[in-house]
Amino acid sequence: MIQRVFALVANSLLTIGKMTGLTYNEVNILVYYLLIPLSWTAMFDCWIGTPITSAALLLVWVGIFIGTRHTFGLWCDRTFQASVDFLNWFNRWGGNYVLNSVIICVLLPLLVYGFLIWILIK
Template sequence: MIKQIFSFVASSLSVIGRRTGLTYNEVNILVYYLLIPLSWSVMVDIWLGEPITSLTILLVWLGIWIGTRHLFREWCDWAFQGSVDLLNWFNRWGGNYTLNSVIICVLLPLIIYGFLIWLLI
């Protein structure tokens, strides 16, 4: 089951990359470091009634884009490798890259979405 979930997510990111002309690493970083956190921050901002966290994330990403616009692909490769290293760091507790990816990149975000949706309801 873990391998199937991992494969589905990785395949989906690859398809998005092919359709947008981005690399897998670029899509991965944009989804997990921009789109998912931005969606969470929008939900938090709705709950707070002010666009504080969303504006902060957008400003940070504007800075990243301006600072790396000619090297964005390389920056994404660097950031992706850092993510791989972090996921592999959890191997010390008996996991592996695939299991850690599913727990941290699929299960944890779903739990956070569930909590934020509960908060808004």
């Protein structure tokens, strides 16, 4: 089951990369460091009634895009490798990269979405 979830996510990111001309690492970083957090901040901003956190995140990303305009792919490669290192850090407790990825990159975001949906409905 864990392998299937990992493969589904990885293949989806590869497909998006092929469709957009971006590398797997670039798509991964944009999805996990921009799009998912931006969706969270947008939901949070709806709850608090102001777009402040989304605006702050977008400003950070504008800075990243400007600062890496000629080296964005290289920056994504380095950031992706740091993410892999982070996920592998959890191996000391008996996990592996695939399991850690599914827990931290799939289950944890789903829990955050569940919580944010709950506070918006409540």
